[in-house]
Amino acid sequence: MNANPGAFVKVISNEDNEMRGLFYQDARMRKTFEAYPEFVCIDATYKVNDLRMPLHIMLVTNGNGQSEIVALWLVTDETEGMITQMVPLFQEYNPAWANVKTVMSDKDFVER
Template identity: 45%
Template sequence: MLQKPGALAEVIMNPQEELQAIYYQDEKMRRFQQLYPELLVLDATYSLNDLRMPLYVLLVVDGNGESQPVGLWLVANKECETIAALMDIFVGENNAADIHCVMADEIMERQVAEKLPNAVLQIACGKMSITSQQRLAVLNLFSKMVYAKTEETYEEQYSTLKELGLPQVTRYIDSKWHGLKA
């Protein structure tokens, strides 16, 4: 991992010298974070390795509405201290002041509030009992809504979102986002 120019890999250990987490970000990831910092998505994937350690993928949404990875966290546990240490590295390596919204699990609430004071935490759609295919469709539409250049485009994407027939998602968007549009 460190063979890539500009790559950063940090190992986090506890006082007993046991592995807690590995942080990774390369130059390309850092560049995407600099270009598209407004929305940061943190999502964990499980069972990708023999140790069954969750892999957190940190994503931003680019100008084409596509997600781009901006960091990877391999974690042995989700303890507050471990997540806080990973967030400290991320904040230290990136311009965190420009992050306005974080979409993540509820477990991140305290760390987001402490480490990214300019950001609002939105709970990830994965906690709404929807399929992965529905989740991707929601994220795609949500990205288009966030980056809509006109009110008309926003409303078209919002209508498409409602047509998905996911009332729990629509209620969430209505209560947390729809009324905030500028």
């Protein structure tokens, strides 16, 4: 993933150096977010990968009303602590975050 020019990859690990989360965003995702930052939707797929870890997908809606993926996170759990580590990574890599007007997620976002 780091071989992809312009990609941001960040691994979050615990004190035992075990992976707890993985953040990924490529240059195309970042450009899409820069163009359409007003409305961000966050949702997850559950246990559909070999690691059985939730995959969070951050989406925006483009000018044609179509969803575009702007970031991906793979996490070992959905605790508030884990989520609060991922969101600041997105903010750090995306200065257009200041233009976000609405963030929508599942009502049970950190309760699973």
